[in-house]
Amino acid sequence: MAAGAALAVGYLVADVTGGPWPVDAVGVQVIDWAPGAVKDWAVRTLGTADRPLLRVGICGVLVVVAAIAGLIGARGHPRAAVGIAGGLGLLGVAFAAGSRSAAGSLADRLLPATVTLLAAVLALWLVVRRSRPPREQPDRRGPALTVPRRRLSPAEHPEGFDRRRFLLTVSALAAVGAGAAGAARVVGGAGQELRARVRIPRPTDAAGPVPASLDVPGISPFTTPNGSFYRVDTLLQVPRIDPRDWELRIHGLVDKELRLSFGDLLGRRLIERDITLTCVSNEVGGPYVGNARWIGVPIADLLREAGVRAGADAVKSTSVDGLTIGTPLAALTDGRDAILAVAMNGEPLPFEHGFPVRMVVPGLYGYVSATKWLVDLEVTRFRDFSAYWTDRGWSVEAPIKTSARIDVPKGFATVPAGPAVAAGVAWAQRRGIAKVEVRVDDGPWQPAKLAPVDGVDTWRQWTFRWTATPGTHKLTVRATDSTGEPQTDRQAPPRPNGSSGLHNTIVMVE
Template sequence: MKNLGTADKPILVGGVLAAVAVFALVAGVVGVKRPRVALGMTVVLGVLAIVAAATGRSLAVNPVVRVLPGFVTLLAATVGMYLVLRTRGYSLRGRPEDKQPAEAEKPDGFDRRKFLVTTFALGAAGVGGVVASRVLPGGVDDATRRAIKLPAPASRARVLPAGVAADVAGVSPFTTSNKSFYRVDTLLTVPKVDPRNWELRVHGMVDRELRLNFADLLGRRLVERDITLTCVSNEVGGPYVGNARWIGVPIAEILREAGVQAGADAVKSTSVDGLTIGTPLAALTDGRDAIFAVGMNGEPLPFDHGFPVRMVVPGLYGYVSATKWIVDFEVTRFEDFSAYWTDRGWAVEAPIKTASRIDVPKGFARIKPGPAVAAGVAWAQHRGIAKVEVQVDDGPWQEAKLADEAGIDIWRQWTFRWDATSGNHTLTVRATDRTGQVQTADRAAPRPNGSSGLHNTVVMVE
């Protein structure tokens, strides 16, 4: 599934639904002559679903409550199979039942009234299963989330320079909307945690264990910062990067209150679904704006992006820093634990690589000869972008015009004007960060610590 991008979950869900449909079809065919076998097949499938729910990673929901939707579905499926067989005149003994005199007049033995009643019952059971899966875990709806009033931050984000955005149609907006912000995680169903029941446990190698609820966090000193996030799975020129304005509590202040003990070099954070992430302790205490975020672009965090609380740490790929739906924060040592992604072959520490992308023109765009413009974004979080250059075909590297810098943790837009001549041309971009490191041309896949290489696009001038 790793090569499917954000299509992995729809494909997985579609595959599961298709498999269940085939299973149901087979069970129905078997049920014509062996009703008890068909019912047994249905029960086995339901039990497997219950076991999967009971053994999931979630820490948010009591296991008993978590499996209740499965029991509802199992009951509905079993009763449904039984009623379907009954509508066709079959009993559990595997042969048509004796028909009543009124039924004998019907050549096919079809009872329309029984069929409608069965259909209605199955529909109601299906709706009941959906409602159970949504209501029983005790989550909240979006109206409740939006009704939360975030306190005014004690430290506001810096005023953005007037020239922070490139004035070129098609360039990524400087601030990515919540709806457009990329989402990459391991979940099929987004948790909808009730903030009234949420708690963050801070423990491990600390002098004082802390337990913070949502009201505790909102009552602390909040800061507001523009920070660009990048997913380690982003390919060269890919879409898994976005910039947002976050509101949250500085993680360093929580750690100071807890009192970090000597020898600690990492934090293991755990999501409500049981996912674990390992973060270098230094990245949380070196002065960068690492926060427990509660707000995104002027509103409480969306469910997709970690409501009610998530981590945001500039300069590190998300799989080692951006724990969403966080509930546990353990100060520890890297040698004493392993995390979900590092167990799967990804690097333990993952600073974001210097990268750039061409947004305009799109690949194989057709433009007219004469003055032309290319534009895009570049990022090197916690180092900043010092220069962007563009190469036309095999020509020399030419410096692009940078938009005003909003901060070293924020991406930077650029524009490049050139004289387009007839024919096909390849445009290639590279960035240089403020440490002097030039973006490498060496190609590397995302695993184990982020992709590398130069983004290019082909344009047709005619």
């Protein structure tokens, strides 16, 4: 109870200050220290549940240690119990001091962990004092004569165990924890005002009408809603950045360093584009791909104004948490719609997707292009730096591979015999999808029907009608890009530069 109350108070302080909750500070360090194979397994197996499960795991360890400390204190060693609590608290402070899990100054990062430390020590001391058993009374009539020790009632010994006082203390801790957790929810909800105050101007260059989606139940819509858009990053605590305090620095191998406020960015030329993003962790047929309508400032405009010097071949982008990403300079200046996005599907960026500003670069996997919570762009050379993910075994450059996915029928679904339909999406950013084919069992490849083309940077929906006969069947899909290159059937895992292979699904027909 003491540990829970302290963590709840620390969570409230973290929400107020923007600093890291100690659990999250430890969690981010665990993520950074974890081997690449463990990260891959977590993304593949746990999906977006990896962060909450990591939090639960850390809290579970703390609960066990706190229970042990409580037992030690209740058995007559209160200083040892408090020492355990203080040691854990100091560990949290140390992790928070070096944490990249949240924005803010060093004081902002340290305050939640320090408050948690003090609250834990105080709460544990109080509850241990209330839970100590009554002391036994020796006979003091002489050294030679003793009688067996007996327990004293609270009336006989005022320092003995008082069940009522103990329960009141525990109830108070529970109330403090519940109150702090509830207040944190209120504060977190109030943070939405940061987005509500933002007004995105009309783009100078607007996108055309959204293509009509194919009318097939279960198929991915052309535009992925913000709430359904995949999220893969290394943070447990989503930054809450006040756009009034946000600033972007553009420097390095440039003729003129630029410093832009959020207002400066909104005052520049804005374009609106439909762009499909794909995570390099996406397995064949996986969920980490989505299409959205973005509004942002062309990065090429900003680099042109800064004046890129000869010899530069990369841009190192840095998130507010210190995570770095390296993007080929050519991908930002070759005419593609690489932007600093400020809006997603008609509204300011959600906090989870990089509010107030993130990068969106068509044709590259996100780990080399899609920096969220962006605060710094440095024009440089690949030989002069290494980025977070390339330090962990991923390729320096990573163009997105041609891929297709079956959305319906789902794997091992049962469908009635007769006319049936399969449907899904295919993508090959910067090249576009020219053809999608489906194979039933080991039969010939047959053409699927494609939805209208929106552009080379968005996915295309497809449908395939076939006659289902009783039994078990395997449907396999492959896409061909606009250059005529078909999707490879060679199986490859996501590491180091994206998965490959053909997606298939098993269907039972009755």
